[in-house]
Structure formats: structure tokens, C-alpha cells
Amino acid sequence: MQQKDSLEFSNKIVPDIIWRETYVALSHYPELKDTPIEIRFKKKIKKSFMQAQPKISGLLKNRKNRSYFIFINEKFKIEDEVFDVTTVPSEVLIGWIGHELGHIMDYRDRSAANLVWFGAKYITSKNYIREAERAADTYAVNHGLGEQIIATKDFILNHSKLSETYKNRIQDLYLSQEEIMVLINEVHEETN
Numbered sequence: 001m002q003q004k005d006s007l008e009f010s011n012k013i014v015p016d017i018i019w020r021e022t023y024v025a026l027s028h029y030p031e032l033k034d035t036p037i038e039i040r041f042k043k044k045i046k047k048s049f050m051q052a053q054p055k056i057s058g059l060l061k062n063r064k065n066r067s068y069f070i071f072i073n074e075k076f077k078i079e080d081e082v083f084d085v086t087t088v089p090s091e092v093l094i095g096w097i098g099h100e101l102g103h104i105m106d107y108r109d110r111s112a113a114n115l116v117w118f119g120a121k122y123i124t125s126k127n128y129i130r131e132a133e134r135a136a137d138t139y140a141v142n143h144g145l146g147e148q149i150i151a152t153k154d155f156i157l158n159h160s161k162l163s164e165t166y167k168n169r170i171q172d173l174y175l176s177q178e179e180i181m182v183l184i185n186e187v188h189e190e191t192n
Contacts, residue, residue: 011067013038018072018085018093025097028143032101035108036067039097041074049076049083050096052103052136053119059112068107070100092155095140095148102139106132130173137175138183146184153177 011034014022022039026032038055045051051071058066076083085093107115121128140149154177156162156170175183 011036013040015039015041015072015085018097021090021093022097025094025101025145025148028098028140028145029101029105031108032104034064035104037070037101037104038067039070039072042071043074045071045073049073050100052100052107054107054115059115063108063111066108068104070097070104089151089155091148091151095145095150095152098140098143098145098148099136099152102136102143103132105139105143106135126173133173134175137180141175141180141183142187144187146180146187149175150177150180153180 012022012026018039026037042051049072053069053071055067055069072085074084088096107118110118118132122132137149140146153170153174157167157177
């Protein structure tokens with residue numbers, strides 16, 4: 001079922017309000033051209049603004065025939081600051097979506113059993129969350145979205161109204177801006 005106020009291009013369903021940012025992020029992932037992805041707004045996602053996951057109905061399908069969701073919090077409240085996609089800069093949204101597409105890249109080659117195990121470890125292990133989030137950042141940087149990932153980190157870490165607890169969580173679980181710069185330089189060296 002297509003969400004109201006959504007565009008469908010090829011096998012992607014995207015809310016109208018973020019179609020441009022999604023298109024830009026997807027353009028960096030040609031491997032996902034044939035992968036069905038639906039982006040939906042959700043009332044509440046714990047501890048996050050966005051979340052990528054395989055559609056449960058497709059878990060037992062051949063890996064090439066799976067489809068995925070990217071859920072986006074309708075509103076994301078940290079302390080007294082409320083965010084939604086209309087208050088987040090375009091470059092930051094592209095970085096966030098690019099990060100979630102990095103998760104989908106990671107999920108693509110996993111078996112159904114491995115994805116279930118992945119989910120269980122993600123829920124129960126902070127070290128595994130760190131590994132998964134850093135992998136998604138790495139996919140995004142390696143696909144040419146390094147500047148946007150840095151913009152996303154800047155938006156979070158330098159936003160004075162965000163709680164220190166949230167900022168510390170981001171610093172602990174995700175690649176640092178310095179690590180991202182090292183990856184960007186490695187990507188540039190490989191392409192030159």
C-alpha cells in the first residue's frame with residue numbers, strides 16, 4: 001500500500017517532502033537500484049530519528065528479492081527541542097538517509113537467520129550497535145556521502161539544545177568526524 005503524499009519512483013516509495021534528498025542519497029548507491037525500499041513516517045522510534053530494517057514478509061525470500069523499510073520519526077524530541085524533516089537541513093537529511101541506506105547495504109548479503117541474529121544482538125549489545133552503526137557510516141562514506149555524513153554529525157554534535165547524553169551516544173556509537181575524514185581521504189586516493 002502506498003502511503004498518502006508519497007512518490008513512487010521505480011521500486012521506491014518515498015514521502016513527497018523528502019523525495020529530493022532521498023533521490024540524491026540513492027544516486028550514490030547504484031547497487032540498490034533494483035532493491036524495493038519504502039520510506040515511512042512513524043510516530044515513535046526509540047533513541048533515533050531514522051531506522052532501516054528488512055520487511056518481515058520478505059525475510060524468507062531470496063536475498064535479491066527482499067524489500068526494506070526506512071522509518072523516520074515524525075517528530076524527534078530531545079530535551080525541549082522538537083525536530084522533524086522540515087527543520088533539518090537538506091544536506092543533513094541526505095547524510096541521514098545515506099547512513100540508513102548503508103544499513104540496507106549491510107543487510108543485503110545476510111541470510112534470514114543472520115538477520116534475525118543481527119537484530120537480537122543489536123537489541124542486547126552496545127558493542128554490536130557500535131559495530132553496525134560504524135559499518136553503515138563506512139558504507140555511506142565509501143559511496144561518496146562523506147561530506148553529508150559530516151554535516152549530519154555537525155548538526156547533532158554542535159546543536160546547543162540537544163542533550164549531552166544524546167551527543168555522547170552519537171560520539172560513542174558512530175564514526176567520529178576525524179575517522180570520516182580519514183575514510184574520505186582513502187576514497188579519494190583510491191579514485192585518483
